[in-house]
Amino acid sequence: MSKLSTDFILASPSRFNWSYVGDLDKIIVYPEPSDDDLFDANYSPDHLVATGWVVPEDEEEAYRFAVASFRGTASHDEWKQQFHPQMTVFWPCTPTIDPQAAANAMYAAGLNCVLISGQVDDIANVSGFALTAGGSDLSDHLAAAYICSGQTPPVVVTQRALALNRPKVMEQELKEAAESIGQYLNSTITRLNETLEDSRGLRP
Known part of the structure; x- marks a missing residue:
């Protein structure tokens, strides 16, 4: 260590009392979604390719692309609830x-x-x-x-x-x-x- x-x-x-904090979503430092998170939400690179998205071939770029696609969706909003x-x-x-x-x-x-x-x-x-x-x-x-x-x-x-x-x-x-x-x-x-x-x- x-x-x-x-x-x-x-x-x-x-x-x-966090329920009274109006800007809570802005001050939570959310972690980056894991590969499993993306897979469970059907936003993994493989899922995106299967639905017609043009996903970068590089593994790291594909992950970033998948995360960007995941953000702002209803599934992403649901995922964020665990960090409240x-x-x-x-x-x-x-x-x-x-x-x-x-x-x-x-x-x-x-x-x-x-x-x-x-x-x-x-x-x-x-x-x-x-x-x-x-x-x-x-x-x-x-x-x-x-x-x-x-x-x-x-x-x-x-x-x-x-x-x-x-x-x-x-x-x-x-x-x-x-x-x-x-x-x-x-x-x-x-x-x-x-x-x-x-x-x-x-x-x-």
Whole structure:
């Protein structure tokens, strides 16, 4: 696992009633549809060729062509519904990588989280994660979302994720992140104590 930023290691959540956010569709960072998504929606390159479309021969160009054809359709609108927040909790995060790449990584990992980035109703700029499912503790999904975005997950999220009595999403990466958090906190405590001793004139 590449080195993660610690910008949000002590972050705490806020809450949004997403049903009242008028520009929600504009600030959700949707992942790129997978090949399976295109196939299930009958918009794969093969489907398009079979219905008379002239599709580029290059595999990557054919995929891009299929995605462009898929966007704006009723099937695409239905596909996007799975990324709409279902819980009011919102965890702040600014990815250290391209937001689209982060959203793609989260989708590939099967996370019940969505990256939201932008201005909410011309009031506040936000960037972070909302849950797209509820009914169970999804702390491991939140932790994995941070990791996919190049950030160390917050301490409280990591603690709850590790305590889950079930297999965790990206469990190995979660444990590595937890070790990094422990090192970071120990280092922080050491520096704090040294600063305190200096302020009291206790260090030579």
